[in-house]
Amino acid sequence: MKRLPLVLLLILSPLVLRAGMPRITWGLEWGYTATILKTSQHNFVCDEGYRIIENPVSWRYFSNGSVLACAGADITEHINLSAYTGLQGVYSRRWVVPAMLRMKWSPAGLRSDGFMLVAGGGLTFPTTVLRETGMETQAGVAYRIALIRGLSLDLLLTWNFTLDWENITDPDTRQWVPRSKITNNSTEYQALNLSIALNF
Amino acid sequence: MQRVLTRLFALWLLAALCLPAAAQEAGFLNSPKGFGAQYRFTESDGVFHTATALIDIYGIPTSRCSSPGIRFNFSRQYIFKQLESRGVSFTLYAGPGLSAGIVRDHDKGRWFDLTSLISENPGFMFALSGDAGCRFGFGRKVSLDLSFTADAGIHVRRNEDEPSYAATSLSIYNNGFLQAIYPQLTVLFKLQ
Numbered sequence: 001m002k003r004l005p006l007v008l009l010l011i012l013s014p015l016v017l018r019a020g021m022p023r024i025t026w027g028l029e030w031g032y033t034a035t036i037l038k039t040s041q042h043n044f045v046c047d048e049g050y051r052i053i054e055n056p057v058s059w060r061y062f063s064n065g066s067v068l069a070c071a072g073a074d075i076t077e078h079i080n081l082s083a084y085t086g087l088q089g090v091y092s093r094r095w096v097v098p099a100m101l102r103m104k105w106s107p108a109g110l111r112s113d114g115f116m117l118v119a120g121g122g123l124t125f126p127t128t129v130l131r132e133t134g135m136e137t138q139a140g141v142a143y144r145i146a147l148i149r150g151l152s153l154d155l156l157l158t159w160n161f162t163l164d165w166e167n168i169t170d171p172d173t174r175q176w177v178p179r180s181k182i183t184n185n186s187t188e189y190q191a192l193n194l195s196i197a198l199n200f
Numbered sequence: 201m202q203r204v205l206t207r208l209f210a211l212w213l214l215a216a217l218c219l220p221a222a223a224q225e226a227g228f229l230n231s232p233k234g235f236g237a238q239y240r241f242t243e244s245d246g247v248f249h250t251a252t253a254l255i256d257i258y259g260i261p262t263s264r265c266s267s268p269g270i271r272f273n274f275s276r277q278y279i280f281k282q283l284e285s286r287g288v289s290f291t292l293y294a295g296p297g298l299s300a301g302i303v304r305d306h307d308k309g310r311w312f313d314l315t316s317l318i319s320e321n322p323g324f325m326f327a328l329s330g331d332a333g334c335r336f337g338f339g340r341k342v343s344l345d346l347s348f349t350a351d352a353g354i355h356v357r358r359n360e361d362e363p364s365y366a367a368t369s370l371s372i373y374n375n376g377f378l379q380a381i382y383p384q385l386t387v388l389f390k391l392q
Contacts, residue, residue, distance in 0.1 A: 030230060065261060089261070147338040148287055153387065196230060196387060 022073035025080060031195025033064040033160065035091055040166065043184035047173045064089030066195065068098070077111075080104045088124070090162050090189050096124035098136055104154075106144060111152075116142040118158055134164040138193070154197040162189040225343070227388035229254060233379050234268065238386050246279040248293075250331075256303045258375060269322055271301025273349070275331045289337035297329040297349075305355045305375050321360055325373045327353020335388070345386040351376030 038058040045051050066089065072082025084100040102120025104110070121137035140158030147153060164187045168177040225240040229252060236254035256269035275297025283290040304322050333347025353376055359367040 032235070063260075065257075145340070145342050147340060147342065147344075151338075153342065153344075196228070 022075045024071070024073050025082065025199055026071045027069070027082070027197055027199040029066070029068040029070065029084070029086075029154075029156070029195050029197035031066050031156065031193055033066055033089060033191045033193045035062040035064060035189050035191040036060070037190040038091065038187060040187040041184055042168050043182070044168055044177050045181040045183075046177070047170050047175075052171070062091055064091070064191070066193065070102070070197075072102075074110050077109050078106050080106075080110055084120070084122070087127070090124070090164065090191075094164070094189075095127040096134065096136075096162075096164075097127060098122055098124045100136060100138075102138070104142065110144070111146055111149070113145055114143070116144055116154070118142050118156060124162060124164070132165040134162060136160060136162045140193070142197075150200060152199045154195075154199060156193070156195040156197060158193045158195070160189075160191045160193050162191070163187075164189060224248075225388040225390055227345070227386045229384055229386045231384040232382045233257070233384070238388070240388060243279070248277050248279070250275045250277060250297075254301075256301065258304050258379075265304060269301060269303030271299055271303055271325065273297050273299045273329055273331075275329060275349075277331060277333075287339065289335075289339075291335040291337065292333075293335070294330070294332040297331055299325065299327040299329045299351045299353065299376075301325055303355075303375070305357075305371075305373055321357050323355050323357025325351070325353055325355050325376070327351035327373055327376050329376075333384075341390045343388045343390075345384075345388055347384045347386070348380060348382075349384065350380035 036059065038060065040054075040056050042055075043051070043053045066086065068084045068086035068088070070082040070084045072080055074080050081101065081103050084102055085098060088096050088098050090096055100120050100122030102118060104116045104118050106112075106114055106116040108114030117139075118141065119137075119139045121135070124134040124136050126132065126134075138158045138160045140156060142154045142156040145153045145155075165185050166187045168182060168185060169175070170177050224242045227238050227240075229236045229238045231254075234255045234257040236252055238253075239251045241249040241251075250273075252273040252275075254271050254273070256271055258269065259265035260268055275295050277293040277295035279291055279293045281290075281292040283292075301324070302322050303325050305325070329349055329351045331347060331349045333345055336344040336346070338344075351373060353373045354370055355373040356368055356370050359365070359369040361369075
């Protein structure tokens with residue numbers, strides 16, 4: 001994990017050297033997230049002393065929102081790499097603070113109108129009920145409208161995959177199961193995100 | 201209540217389908233208040249009109265209620281200044297309007313207070329509104345608009361203290377003032 005920034009730097013350095021000094025960019029992004037699928041894997045010992053292994057799948061539509069700020073650079077004429085953070089809703093009473101790296105690739109060039117491919121990922125930090133750091137990846141398309149030099153508007157459509165943990169409830173006592181009795185606990189959320197972004 | 205909301209939405213949808221013929225621009229409105237659609241009618245003698253339908257998300261980001269409200273606004277806007285700088289035109293405007301809808305107000309908690317649940321008791325709001333904003337034109341099909349709206353009005357809802365009677369309570373629509381500081385950014389697309 002500690003080598004990741006170094007590896008990224010090595011991968012990106014030829015691009016930067018070829019393009020000269022990258023243009024620094026920053027922006028704001030907000031949007032609507034429709035979470036549609038929640039899958040969980042629980043393996044724990046309940047209060048009665050027997051082991052429960054369950055993999056519930058829940059298809060449920062749940063509306064959320066996100067507000068993000070970003071800072072990054074146009075590392076080439078067609079590729080932008082930015083770091084994002086803000087506040088993001090994942091599920092009912094699941095708000096997280098993401099720390100994410102995202103790449104945008106625009107075949108037409110970042111300073112012109114046109115479609116872009118978007119992909120990114122990073123960590124999510126809990127705000128209230130969650131106790132563990134999660135992970136998020138996203139991929140999708142965007143349409144860029146270059147308003148003036150130094151200001152553009154992006155309309156984004158992405159698929160978000162969030163890996164998370166949740167508090168497991170003991171079926172007998174209706175209390176949360178202590179961590180010492182949990183062997184496996186993971187939850188994945190899949191969501192469709194529609195966002196608008198202003199880039200400066 | 202669901203039936204009233206459905207009818208209001210159907211009415212707005214019908215109006216939305218008819219309005220583009222007269223509208224100069226249409227767009228998405230984005231704000232901490234909620235999100236919605238806005239139609240901007242053709243400007244004449246420094247005056248134009250806006251029609252807005254807003255999905256009111258009050259209480260939803262803080263998980264205090266699960267369904268949004270809806271409100272509509274119609275405003276008459278007076279342009280009082282137009283500037284141009286570096287290819288961007290700035291149109292400053294302000295004007296009065298009327299707002300109405302079914303929204304929540306008067307909950308027992310504020311901000312990110314997750315322990316107090318908002319009462320699932322939406323009510324009707326009627327208000328006189330005041331709007332002020334600036335439209336940023338870039339000589340493109342797309343323009344941006346930053347505005348603020350205050351609503352001075354009333355909120356009529358079922359009386360929470362008398363649940364067994366069909367009693368109503370009437371009070372000032374608090375959010376009309378409290379949310380006046382929330383900015384509204386509208387992305388407008390030219391229709392004509």
